[in-house]
Amino acid sequence: MVSNFEARLERYADAAIHAGLNLQRGQRLMMIGPRLTGGVAPEATPLVRALAATAYRAGSPLVEVLWGDEALQLLRFRDAIPESFAQYSAWLPKALVDHIEGGHALLSIYANDPDLLAGLPADRVSALQQAASRGLQQFSELIGKNSTNWLVVSGAAERWATKVFPEDPPHAATDRLWDAIFRMCRVETSDGVSGWSAHLEALARRCGHLNARHYSTLRYRGGGTNLSVGLPGDHVWVSGRSTSARGVAFAPNMPTEELFTMPHKERADGVVRSSKPLSYGGVTIEDFTLRFVSGRIVEACAATGEAVLRNMIASDDGAARLGELALVPHSSPISQSGRLFYNTLFDENAASHLAVGSAYRFTLQGGERMSDEAFADAGGNRSMIHVDFMIGHETLDIDGVREDGTTEPIMRGGEWACAL
Amino acid sequence: MVSNFEARLERYADAAIHAGLNLQRGQRLMMIGPRLTGGVAPEATPLVRALAATAYRAGSPLVEVLWGDEALQLLRFRDAIPESFAQYSAWLPKALVDHIEGGHALLSIYANDPDLLAGLPADRVSALQQAASRGLQQFSELIGKNSTNWLVVSGAAERWATKVFPEDPPHAATDRLWDAIFRMCRVETSDGVSGWSAHLEALARRCGHLNARHYSTLRYRGGGTNLSVGLPGDHVWVSGRSTSARGVAFAPNMPTEELFTMPHKERADGVVRSSKPLSYGGVTIEDFTLRFVSGRIVEACAATGEAVLRNMIASDDGAARLGELALVPHSSPISQSGRLFYNTLFDENAASHLAVGSAYRFTLQGGERMSDEAFADAGGNRSMIHVDFMIGHETLDIDGVREDGTTEPIMRGGEWACAL
Numbered sequence: 001m002v003s004n005f006e007a008r009l010e011r012y013a014d015a016a017i018h019a020g021l022n023l024q025r026g027q028r029l030m031m032i033g034p035r036l037t038g039g040v041a042p043e044a045t046p047l048v049r050a051l052a053a054t055a056y057r058a059g060s061p062l063v064e065v066l067w068g069d070e071a072l073q074l075l076r077f078r079d080a081i082p083e084s085f086a087q088y089s090a091w092l093p094k095a096l097v098d099h100i101e102g103g104h105a106l107l108s109i110y111a112n113d114p115d116l117l118a119g120l121p122a123d124r125v126s127a128l129q130q131a132a133s134r135g136l137q138q139f140s141e142l143i144g145k146n147s148t149n150w151l152v153v154s155g156a157a158e159r160w161a162t163k164v165f166p167e168d169p170p171h172a173a174t175d176r177l178w179d180a181i182f183r184m185c186r187v188e189t190s191d192g193v194s195g196w197s198a199h200l201e202a203l204a205r206r207c208g209h210l211n212a213r214h215y216s217t218l219r220y221r222g223g224g225t226n227l228s229v230g231l232p233g234d235h236v237w238v239s240g241r242s243t244s245a246r247g248v249a250f251a252p253n254m255p256t257e258e259l260f261t262m263p264h265k266e267r268a269d270g271v272v273r274s275s276k277p278l279s280y281g282g283v284t285i286e287d288f289t290l291r292f293v294s295g296r297i298v299e300a301c302a303a304t305g306e307a308v309l310r311n312m313i314a315s316d317d318g319a320a321r322l323g324e325l326a327l328v329p330h331s332s333p334i335s336q337s338g339r340l341f342y343n344t345l346f347d348e349n350a351a352s353h354l355a356v357g358s359a360y361r362f363t364l365q366g367g368e369r370m371s372d373e374a375f376a377d378a379g380g381n382r383s384m385i386h387v388d389f390m391i392g393h394e395t396l397d398i399d400g401v402r403e404d405g406t407t408e409p410i411m412r413g414g415e416w417a418c419a420l
Numbered sequence: 421m422v423s424n425f426e427a428r429l430e431r432y433a434d435a436a437i438h439a440g441l442n443l444q445r446g447q448r449l450m451m452i453g454p455r456l457t458g459g460v461a462p463e464a465t466p467l468v469r470a471l472a473a474t475a476y477r478a479g480s481p482l483v484e485v486l487w488g489d490e491a492l493q494l495l496r497f498r499d500a501i502p503e504s505f506a507q508y509s510a511w512l513p514k515a516l517v518d519h520i521e522g523g524h525a526l527l528s529i530y531a532n533d534p535d536l537l538a539g540l541p542a543d544r545v546s547a548l549q550q551a552a553s554r555g556l557q558q559f560s561e562l563i564g565k566n567s568t569n570w571l572v573v574s575g576a577a578e579r580w581a582t583k584v585f586p587e588d589p590p591h592a593a594t595d596r597l598w599d600a601i602f603r604m605c606r607v608e609t610s611d612g613v614s615g616w617s618a619h620l621e622a623l624a625r626r627c628g629h630l631n632a633r634h635y636s637t638l639r640y641r642g643g644g645t646n647l648s649v650g651l652p653g654d655h656v657w658v659s660g661r662s663t664s665a666r667g668v669a670f671a672p673n674m675p676t677e678e679l680f681t682m683p684h685k686e687r688a689d690g691v692v693r694s695s696k697p698l699s700y701g702g703v704t705i706e707d708f709t710l711r712f713v714s715g716r717i718v719e720a721c722a723a724t725g726e727a728v729l730r731n732m733i734a735s736d737d738g739a740a741r742l743g744e745l746a747l748v749p750h751s752s753p754i755s756q757s758g759r760l761f762y763n764t765l766f767d768e769n770a771a772s773h774l775a776v777g778s779a780y781r782f783t784l785q786g787g788e789r790m791s792d793e794a795f796a797d798a799g800g801n802r803s804m805i806h807v808d809f810m811i812g813h814e815t816l817d818i819d820g821v822r823e824d825g826t827t828e829p830i831m832r833g834g835e836w837a838c839a840l
Binding site: 028039042045048049052053056057059060061062063064065066067068069071072075076078079080081083084087088089090091092094095098099102 | 448468469480484486487488495496499507508510515519522
């Protein structure tokens with residue numbers, strides 16, 4: 001293991017439980033993994049134990065972990081009858097919904113092989129993804145509404161690490177990925193809680209500035225992209241910090257560099273080109289272009305993974321419309337690392353991005369308390385999926401159009417146009 | 421790993437899924453671990469994967485595994501607030517009950533450290549055990565009624581193996597424990613399914629003989645034991661084979677050597693002495709004596725673990741009465757191994773034994789369909805616990821008293837008194 005690994009892991013766990021999740025005394029904690037593997041990868045064991053110990057010391061009465069084993073998913077593809085791929089766990093969705101409705105805290109841990117399902121039959125991969133999305137729809141909606149405090153973190157794992165650092169042997173690659181995770185999460189040099197808190201504070205200042213400008217439209221130009229996206233009148237820019245429906249302040253992603261808001265589901269027009277590959281359920285979709293008319297994707301093509309891309313945006317009506325719009329300077333630490341992490345949690349923080357699928361209620365003023373109809377009328381998109389894809393790069397310019405029609409530069413060459 | 425390990429593991433998985441569980445096409449399969457660790461130990465991974473592959477090939481549409489991590493349980497003891505030990509998982513009991521009521525199959529896998537909780541505060545260990553028993557009571561009752569086909573199997577794990585074979589280094593001990601498991605389960609030399617089926621058939625013949633004798637009382641004598649136990653008029657002797665409420669024939673334990681039936685909960689009198697240590701929730705209770713009056717334990721003492729023993733039988737009213745009575749010849753392969761396995765699944769098959777706590781409904785004629793009151797009136801015990809303890813040894817004599825008062829030898833010096 002890398003030098004002083006244990007000490008850094010402790011600081012990372014401290015930052016996660018206190019500055020990220022803000023676990024409250026008396027809250028149970030459940031740890032889960034990505035949907036398609038059904039649980040936390042065994043390689044995350046040292047991280048899980050550090051998180052559990054920190055949670056118990058913070059007064060949690062019960063820490064539960066839903067572990068997974070990626071090899072079991074592959075066995076299913078090898079040996080199960082094809083018709084069975086639409087079947088999904090009966091108890092898992094209930095367990096998660098009950099946990100959240102009970103007011104308890106949720107931690108999702110990524111330490112997975114981004115190529116797990118690569119090369120497997122696309123129809124079965126899609127059936128599995130759709131079954132998971134359908135099964136977990138209520139859970140996703142509760143998370144989208146911040147019904148409780150939740151957090152997504154990562155742990156280094158060998159298959160993921162060797163994909164990010166292919167020039168290194170597995171053990172060294174894993175050490176380097178841990179180094180990167182600790183650096184992105186600001187736990188390298190300070191104590192975990194204060195390092196992460198200071199970063200969240202800087203993001204909040206930039207967020208306040210964007211909210212004060214009340215842009216009605218954003219215009220993207222450069223590197224194959226020429227897109228205009230409308231923002232609802234009551235859109236809210238959000239950075240790493242959120243507040244749960246029960247009033248607990250938390251910061252749901254580690255790392256996070258992004259500022260994001262809600263696009264109007266009927267006001268995207270033009271062409272956008274991906275700037276990084278998209279890892280979707282174990283398949284990598286590369287170099288793709290989407291054309292929007294009145295908010296809807298009318299054309300999608302990709303150099304690789306086009307079938308999975310098309311299936312993804314055909315999941316339901318909302319899957320072909322935007323649900324999120326996020327700004328990240330090209331100079332973010334993750335981008336500066338020059339690496340692709342094949343994991344949205346990281347890669348979305350290396351570049352400005354969009355998401356197809358459901359919009360977060362909290363990115364619209366009063367959105368959490370609106371009826372589905374009122375939210376849709378305000379421009380909020382609804383879907384069983386929510387998938388981020390990267391569009392930012394070093395030649396991307398973004399302008400903001402204010403309500404009076406005046407235009408201001410927001411980003412130039414991938415960087416903030418004004419200092420704060 | 422030991423030579424041809426993979427081939428033997430395959431045969432073991434075949435025997436478990438087909439001859440043991442008799443998994444039906446279309447049945448989902450859930451794998452769980454012991455209650456107190458909350459899941460299957462990671463060391464059982466090769467076994468779990470072999471079982472999952474066999475299950476999918478048998479037409480199961482979905483195999484789910486609830487994994488556990490023993491270290492997390494120890495962390496809880498180290499770091500959690502003492503008042504929290506009565507809290508138990510909210511979702512796990514529901515998940516198990518829903519799974520069984522849905523008609524799906526259940527597999528429990530033991531690969532655990534028998535000393536996990538040794539030396540920890542007895543009050544917290546008891547609080548945890550009682551919370552688990554309370555939480556899982558409905559689940560235990562469904563299993564007790566054979567509502568669906570279920571199976572308990574074991575996998576070798578290092579901490580367990582070094583306890584059984586302390587003279588060997590960990591890796592060699594683990595290999596020896598696997599050897600022992602494969603031998604007990606008759607998958608060493610034949611194909612798994614036919615080896616295990618032939619053994620189950622021999623047990624069934626002995627069982628038929630005992631049922632034909634209709635004994636009203638059993639008398640145990642030898643080595644500190646002098647006990648008389650009454651059998652209800654409608655008691656049923658059961659061997660490894662059962663039939664689920666949905667009509668699926670299955671054999672719920674691997675290995676199994678025992679023939680067992682239901683004692684009358686008010687008709688045990690005298691003294692019984694344990695012949696092997698009892699591993700109860702991570703604590704080893706050794707060399708203990710129980711005195712019964714009219715079916716109830718009125719005195720309990722132990723050379724070690726007496727506090728845990730007393731807490732155990734004070735769990736509820738039924739915890740101080742008998743729920744099972746089982747006969748195992750002293751020449752059984754497990755006894756011949758000369759080893760103590762610190763695991764009831766094995767050790768109960770090395771010796772005749774009794775159990776305090778709940779009686780199995782299927783050991784009484786028509787018991788599955790009786791009301792709780794009718795079952796109790798017939799002598800059936802009910803409790804949230806069911807704990808086997810070993811009393812058989814090489815000088816134990818057992819007589820059967822028939823309804824007409826005549827007495828016949830059943831066992832002499834720990835062996836069957838008559839050949840079949």
